Amino acid sequence: MTIKDKVIRYGDDINTDVIIAGKYTKTFSIETLAQHAMEDLDRDFTTKIKQASIIVGGSYFGCGSSREAAPIALKAAGVSCIFAKTFARIFYRNAINIGLPIVECNTDNIHEGDVLVYELGSDTVVNETTGERLKTQPLPDIMLDIFKCGGLVEYFRQTGGY
Amino acid sequence: MGKTFVEKMISRNMGTDVSVGDIVFIKPDFCISHENASSVCRTFKAIGVERVFDPDKIVITFDHTVPACSVEYANAHVITREFVAEQGISHFYDINGHGGVCHQIMCQEGYSAPGRVIIGSDSHTCTSGAMGALAIGVGRSEMAGVWATGDLWVRVPESIRINVTGRLRPGVGAKDFILKVIGDFRADGADYCSVEFCGDGIAAMSVSQRMTICNMCVEMGAKNAVCKPDEKVAEQLRAKMHGGAYEMVWADDAAEYKLVRDYDLDELVPGVAKPHTVDNWAPITEVAGTRVDQVLIGTCTNGRLEDLQAAAEILRGRQVKVRTIITPASVEILRAAIADGTLSALVDAGCTITSPGCGACIGLSYGVLGDGEVCVSTANRNFKGREGSKESQIYLASPMTAAWSALQGVISDPREAYTK
């Protein structure tokens, strides 16, 4: 599967409280989560996401709490993939576990509005706007297996568990 | 012809004789508002008056949403704080370790006293009748009018007299008495009336028990309720009082009543108000065995030290089977419960303590009920959805019944606690 879309650019240390505030996380309503995603960081996010589905961050994206509602909210809002220099550990696991593609690469030269093209699982992402080709960090095998199944629940259903 | 309590009070306040049915303007000695003060402030500003009629006669407490459980509530508190500062209102109880439920503060801090007129923008303002005051609940816009003018229009009401004899038996509380009265009168049985409680049964009760009784009279529609003031009230006021000298006022012997009823406490059994109306009384034996998910002990009805002590006496050294929430009616009560070991006994027994205030009673936080859950509550209302889900059920009961039921996990007769 290939992802091709425009970029919404954020900085370093995007934490889980701004991705989805604690007051909204105790719900199964995907709509509620989608509606309040990034609310405290970027009031225009829900508008922007209609034009651009790729989020690019700096280092340490998703730091903070272990709330799985953070990647769920972004996925529900329509985010197709997140690129960052580094991700916080729990967010990284959570994103893969719920089937939201995330990729580590050097994001320094990616800007708001750039168009990225990425074949899921490949080791390169192309910035169509600048022509730059960026190396991506491969997923560990276990995470790749989980991701290929579409998430951890599906992985368990298909493989019967660890 | 003699005068009832309320006729006497209004006549005194007006300086002229009034009789039932007259509509007159009276002047309050103290006005009480809680979180709805923010709305009162807004309406007050809309009226266009610069200053409140008397900043020393206005009391404001935060109790319904403390500490604030959302940004909306937090910001609403600010509106009141700013108004309080601007108007120089000195009797203000913020979240700073001294407040509590407004009605508790009125009695505990000695704003309410015999012969005084108390107006509150809360229906349970009638609680202050336990102090011998004429205490009337009104709406919030109305309170803005009082803040602006110092006047309140009232219709001089008919009166009901309830003579109480006998003594409460072990396991039977003042709450059981008032639940029975409301069950008998029904939800509108005292609509627009002033209800007077007297007799040796009332005289034998503590001020705290009288507060439980007066508190709930609005649940049968009363405009106000009052217990005959006595030395017990005077003693409490000697310890702590605001405002000037007060005067004991009581009805004349020859006063005329719409209704007179007699109750004998010796015959009283523990009871509950079944869902979903306060007048849906049943003796405890009828509902014993009903599954319970949550127990709430507290509120302006039964959140005083005596109530917590009664619960602790039953719970000490035992473990509750269902989640049991204790919400003291004021910080002062919490402090006393810490000092005398009541709090430790309750916590040891597995109870959860929340910040003093209205707590779960109003369904705004601190123990909201989920779908299908059953709560035994010492609060004053069991309307559908009152403490959360519309699919939940609330049984109103005494602290003894609540505590004993918490131990069994089903509604249980608290008299067993005193025989076992």
Next chain:
Amino acid sequence: MKITGKIWKYGDDVNTDYIFPGVYTYMTLTEEEMGKHAMEGLDPDFTQNAAPGDIIVAGKNWGCGSSREQAVKCLRARGIAALVASSVARINFRNSINEGFPVIICPEAVRTTEPDDTITIDFDRGVVSNRSGDYSFAPYNAQIQAIMNCGGLIPYIKESLKQRGKLRQA
């Protein structure tokens, strides 16, 4: 003055938690927002479909419970023209007067009004008319009528303060 409207019929003891649930009570809402939650605790059909000019017909002890005046404001905000009840709980009655919301006490009219009725209230004659007949009700006391004539307590207070020269000049 005379009003005619489609009615919403309710039973006895409709309390303030039904008319305006507690969860909204301590939110700073506009009257329009209050209107959106009217009767939410009891009747979602009303909350969805009540229209301006409709009239509520209810049994005894309407509005019992809390002192929350939003239980009147929300109805007025929805454009409800009046309430006809067998009796009204004290604080709710006061709040209605203070909001300038007409409340008519007329047990006979309540008893004979069918759920699908349309009724007419003639305030000048003091008569409620429904399919089965005309039923008279007692007029307001003069003091209360004075408040109602001003449109509620706040305008009334403004008016009387103006006359007493106490109101700040805007």
Next chain:
Amino acid sequence: MSGLTLSEKILSAHSGREVRAGEITFCDVDFMMVPDSTGLYAVRSFSQLGKDKVCDPAKILFVFDHCSPAPNENLANVQQYQRRFANEQGITIAEGGEGVCHQITVERGHASVGKLVVGADSHTCTYGAVGAFATGIGATDMAACMASGKNWFKVPETIRINLHGKLPKGASAKDIILTVMGRLGADGANYRAVEFYGEYFETCTLADRMTIMNMVVEMGAKNGFTCFSGLGIQADPDAEYCEVHDFDLETFVPCVAKPHTVDNWAPISEVAGTPVQFAFLGSCTNGRYEDLKSAADILRGKHIAKGVRFLVAPASKDVLLKAVETGVLRDLVEAGAALFTCGCGVCVGTHGGVPCDGETAISTSNRNFKGRMGNPNAQIFLASAATVAASALNGCITDPAAYM
């Protein structure tokens, strides 16, 4: 080959083979802790996995602490959903008001030396204070773990931090971790384990160690250990560390993390005098008896400043009872503190003690992100229990040293 770090040792013991940093390994998990904040997703994911029963209910604890007693109908139902699942499966529930999950897990001995513990909460790393390999995971991760009793782990590299000398008066464990974090940065230990060493740990309390371990996740760490002779497990002397940092405790001072990031460190002198309207003492970071006592020692016989709201939420019932028994709670309440239900309370902004727009809060908790306490228009400073108490007393950020 070099020796093993503590993380390598414990993960090896749970893998049935020796594992080294960088490897991915499947381990049997000793204990799983599930709080109400993430439990709803864990339960839902579990119900989708296709398994009927959890691996072993005795290895699992549900704790209702993030929003208990329930603040609204939705959360009441969310808790009921988890309660039903736990009851069906025979899992123990710590009900609302029993305390913060991490405090309870340690108090009840579920986390102890050499154990492998996972929790569906990022601050699970707190249990490194008692020598457990403990790390936070997400809800679906937890569901898979409850089903299988296993999880996969990437063996972390370890950063070694040596603390030299003695801590000056006024400074505390919280100041240590805030300062270290300020130096290393919020992602300074991302994916890694942290081992703390130093004379300090020979004499400090368990509460101090828990405070330090609690916050290692705020610099990204997967887990951590506070190492001292009595811990019961030691890293090999020749273990390999990816980084080593040395700190001189003598130079440490009371400090804060300024809004809106945990590594936005400042010495107290830089921010002293900043007005505060709201003070919070509690949380899994600093809600223990020792914290309440250090605040009471400052406030005893005094009263907090007018215009300040000071909320105190003991981390557990045991903490509350001890504070009652010793008079500490009375001192706090008499000084104007408002008691809040044992649990996460004010820290997470979901059920009580939300600050107003434009307010400045000083808090003993572990996060000061924008909106953390429920209002994005408030400012949060993080500090020690003593600093929070001194600041509540004066109505502005205050160096506690003068009051100690």
